[in-house]
Amino acid sequence: MDTKLEQKPLGLYIHIPFCHTKCTYCDFNTYTGLENLIDDFTESICNEIEFWSITDKYRINSIFIGGGTPSYIDVENLEKIINKINSNFKISKEIEITMEINPEDVTDKKALLWKNIGINRCSVGIQSLNDDELKIINRRHTANKAINSINILKKYFKNVSIDLIYGLPKQNLKSYVDTLEKIIKINPTHISAYSLQVEKGTYLNEQVFKNEVVVATDDISAEMYKKTQNILKKNNYKNYEISNWSKNGLLSEHNMKYWKLEPYIGIGPGAHSYLEKKRFSVIKSPKKYIQSIKKIKKNKIINIEEKIRFLKKNTFFEIYEEHNSKNEKLEFLMLSLRLEQGIDIKDFKQRFSQDFDELYLNKLKHYFKNNILEKNNGFYKLTKKGKLFANEVANNFVD
Secondary structure, eight states: OGGGGEEEEEEEEEOOBBSSSOOTOOOOOOOOOOOOGHHHHHHHHHHHHHOOBBOOSSEEEHHHHOOOOOOGGOOOOOOOOHHHHHBBBOOEEEEEEEEEOOGGGGGGGHHHHHHTTTTEEEEEEEOSSSSHHHHHOOOOOOOEEEEEHHHHHHHHSOOOEEEESSSTTTTOOHHHHHHHHHHHHHHHHHEEEEEEOOOOSSSSHHHHHHHHSOOOOOHHHHOOOHHHHHHHHHOOOOOOOOOOTEEETTTOOHHHHHHHTOOEESSSSEEEEEEEEEEEOOOOOHHHHHHHHHHTTOOOOOOHHHHHHHHHHOEEEEEEEEHHHHHHHHHHHHHHHTTTEEEEEHHHHHHHHHHHHTTTHHHHHHHHHHHSEETTTEEEEEEETTTGHHHHHHHHHOO
């Protein structure tokens, strides 16, 4: 029997928590001023990768190096990490390897080095092409630097994705559309556009609380999202997920794993995993992470379930939960509704042994009547109007 046929696709996320400066809105597990830890941290990442070594059940078909700012650390460190992955996992020939990049780190020399170590997809944190908006959220690049960085990356990579945020302080509908139109002229293969979230514990939350800055209202943000939909559609971008648009079928293969509840392993402090119907995340502190890895690296465990139990027992996890049917159903519905294709009725029945139409008949009637949902070839998907209420709809199904 050909064992390759039995190997399931698996995603790998690598978390690099280091940043030069912290953006005002950022609530991710990121740190400034810890550059002295980078070499020890890289060794710890490599040791965790070796601990997870899987060569039979799964085959890696996507790697996402995120943060933090992976482009901030030396290429030599990134190369060590990628080499360690290659020597500890079966790798798909068509693998997607994405790295998050800040515009101020981009040069021709670095772009070529990133390509040479195996990166084949770039995700660039632009956020805005308005200098006043960039300054107030503590981004280090200017609009001109951002544009130049994309043009450099396009010389070396066929797949370049741009991140934008709408609803920023000092931003209005006109300035946001101006950013969007400038980005379209550059013609990246992929655009992610997210509504600004004011999260607790961020500097932005403090600014908003003290009335030092004003962010967009929900109504204005909704208008910005509608503009995004219309403008990108006119320019041949497919809205394959609520906040993501692509050209030429170049969607984010790695992020599709999150939205389709497919397995992935998160490596590094604060990184999340979904594996064997379990969700868990690594301790957040880089210093504690480095210390914990020293205990873990000595252990060679083959069985995946035993690996998870060992890490749980040794307090390596910040969060750990085993999925019950209700949790999995809610996640399946919330994530499926984010996708353009919507809820796959056959997949739902295979996962939960229930008929979707029978289970939710009355709720479906309500959403059809209010033009929130539509049915298309065995899928229930959100209408253009419905995309503004995705999480609310999913929660209502499971309640």
